[in-house]
Amino acid sequence: MINRAIVQVGEKIREEIVSPDSSFCLCVMRGLGWFVLSLLLSVGVLPGTLDPAAAAQKEAPVRGLWVWKGPSIVAEPQGVEKLLSFCQSEGINEVYISVSSHGTMLAGNFPHLIDLLHRNRVRIEALLSSEDAAEPGKHRGKLLGEAEEIIRFNQNHPKSRFDGIHLDIEPQQRPENKGPGNLRFLPGLAEVYRAVRHVAEPAQLTVNADIQNKLLKGDLAQRKLLLSSLPRLTLMLYEVGSHDGESIQQKTDTLRSASQKFLDMAYAGLQDTDLAEMVIGLRTPDYGELLPQMLLSLDSANRTNQHYLGWARHSYNDSLQGSH
Numbered sequence: 001m002i003n004r005a006i007v008q009v010g011e012k013i014r015e016e017i018v019s020p021d022s023s024f025c026l027c028v029m030r031g032l033g034w035f036v037l038s039l040l041l042s043v044g045v046l047p048g049t050l051d052p053a054a055a056a057q058k059e060a061p062v063r064g065l066w067v068w069k070g071p072s073i074v075a076e077p078q079g080v081e082k083l084l085s086f087c088q089s090e091g092i093n094e095v096y097i098s099v100s101s102h103g104t105m106l107a108g109n110f111p112h113l114i115d116l117l118h119r120n121r122v123r124i125e126a127l128l129s130s131e132d133a134a135e136p137g138k139h140r141g142k143l144l145g146e147a148e149e150i151i152r153f154n155q156n157h158p159k160s161r162f163d164g165i166h167l168d169i170e171p172q173q174r175p176e177n178k179g180p181g182n183l184r185f186l187p188g189l190a191e192v193y194r195a196v197r198h199v200a201e202p203a204q205l206t207v208n209a210d211i212q213n214k215l216l217k218g219d220l221a222q223r224k225l226l227l228s229s230l231p232r233l234t235l236m237l238y239e240v241g242s243h244d245g246e247s248i249q250q251k252t253d254t255l256r257s258a259s260q261k262f263l264d265m266a267y268a269g270l271q272d273t274d275l276a277e278m279v280i281g282l283r284t285p286d287y288g289e290l291l292p293q294m295l296l297s298l299d300s301a302n303r304t305n306q307h308y309l310g311w312a313r314h315s316y317n318d319s320l321q322g323s324h
Contacts, residue, residue, distance in 0.1 A: 060093055060310075061299065061309060061311075062093065062094060062279045062311065063090075063091050063093045063094065063310060063311065063312070064092070064093075064094050064234070064279060064281070064310070064311070064312025064313070065086075065094070065096065065313055065316050066127065066315040066316065067083065067095055067096065067097040067098065067127070067315065067316045067317070068098050068127075068316075068317050069101070070097040070098040070099050070101075070110075070127070071100075071101040071104075071106075071107045071108045072101065073097075074108035074109055074110060074113050075107075075108045080109075080112060080113045080116055081116070083095070083113075083316065084120060084122070086316060087117070087120070088120065090292065090313070092122065092313075093121065093123065094122060094124070094125065094163075094312075095122060095123070095124045095316075096125045096127045096166040096208075096312075097113075097124060097126065097127055098127045099128070099150070100128075100129075100146065105146060105149045106149065106153055110153070110160075111157050112160075114157075114162065115159075115160050118160075123163040123164070124162055124163055125164040125165060125166035125206070125208060126150045126162045126164070126165050126166065127166045127168060128143060128146050128165060128166070128167055129170075130142070130143050130169050130170075131169075131170050131173045131174060132171070132174070133169050134169060134171035134188035134189040135171070136188070136191075140192055140195070143167075143169070143192065143196070144195060144196065147165055147199055148199060150162055150200075150205065151199065151200070151205065154204075154205070155203075162205065163205070163206060164200075164205050164207060164208055165205055165206070165208070166208045166209070166234075167192075167207065167209035168209075168210050169189060169193075171185035172185070172212060172214065180214075181217070186215065186218065186222055187225065189226075189229075190225050190226060193207070193209055193229040193230050194229050194230075197230060206232070207230050207231070207232075208230070208232045208233070208234060209230055209232075209233055209234065210233075210234045210281065211226070211235055211236065212236055212238075213236070213237060213262055216262050216266045220268075220269045220270065223266060223268075223270065224272065224275075226276075227267070227270065227275040228274055228275060228276070229276075230276050231274075232276050232277050232278070232279070232309065233276045233277075233278050233279075234278070234279040235262060235266075235278055235279070235281065236314070237255075237258060237262065237280050237281060238282075238283055238286060239286060240254060240255055240258040240286070241254040241255075248290060248293070251287070251290065251294070252293070255294055255297055255298070255301075256297055256298070256300070259301055259302055260302060263278065263280075263302060263307060263308060266278065266307070267307055277307050277308075278307050278309060279309045279310050279311060279312050280298050280302075280308070280310075280311050280312070281311070281312040281313070282294055282298075282311065282312075282314065283313070283314040284314065284315070284319075285318075292313075295311045295313060298310075298311045299311070
């Protein structure tokens with residue numbers, strides 16, 4: 001339909017362009033420009049929206065991967081190529097890679113990594129970690145400073161940009177925050193999520209954060225506070241069931257049931273339209289060589305849930321020889 005419309009406009013121009021009236025020619029060219037722009041708008045094609053990784057992400061469910069010791073992997077001969085090969089073999093379409101080593105940010109050829117992943121339709125998020133950033137003060141300031149370093153990196157490498165920031169903030173590891181039902185740290189956690197979002201989104205960076213299932217057991221107000229703080233969260237669904245003596249089918253059924261339970265629990269009673277969507281993360285120690293099969297079972301269990309975005313696996317480093 002679009003091609004036929006363009007042809008018709010071209011025929012009309014050929015009929016009229018022989019006129020010596022230069023003002024008419026100018027009007028024709030302006031009109032054609034607006035016509036082409038309207039066509040591009042109608043099919044969602046505009047400058048800056050053609051990034052292959054971003055386009056693929058909009059079309060496909062999330063297939064995420066945590067990558068720790070990022071600077072070492074970038075520095076290793078063929079380390080970036082090996083990571084890409086793993087992503088391709090395992091169907092990964094986004095990577096969360098740590099970018100700090102011994103206090104130094106972004107050491108190594110991260111632009112090469114980003115370029116290679118983007119050419120192969122894989123998004124990449126800079127993974128930032130902290131146990132203490134939920135508390136006001138120097139630790140939160142340090143995390144925000146790291147987020148600003150990612151923004152500066154993107155400004156300095158406009159063709160090799162990180163797509164987002166991925167937060168691994170674990171206040172639950174602090175002694176005073178342990179114990180069932182203890183969510184005293186949640187307001188501070190939501191504050192730091194919003195603070196990172198405040199600096200990241202104007203710089204065209206998405207923000208995503210890992211959460212433990214404990215956070216979804218809060219009351220309605222607590223869950224609303226969490227789910228409204230970011231547009232996307234990643235539920236670390238670890239240690240589901242005992243697995244001792246269970247068959248593969250029993251493990252699958254246990255996981256499917258748990259994933260449905262926690263998604264239902266997260267959004268129960270909430271009708272807001274600005275709540276985070278959710279990815280579910282699984283880890284290698286819980287399932288070993290069955291992990292790919294278990295990840296796929298999450299899709300079959302939750303594909304009709306409007307809040308479910310896909311799955312992520314922890315972690316790439318488990319697949320490397322000598323990793324623990």
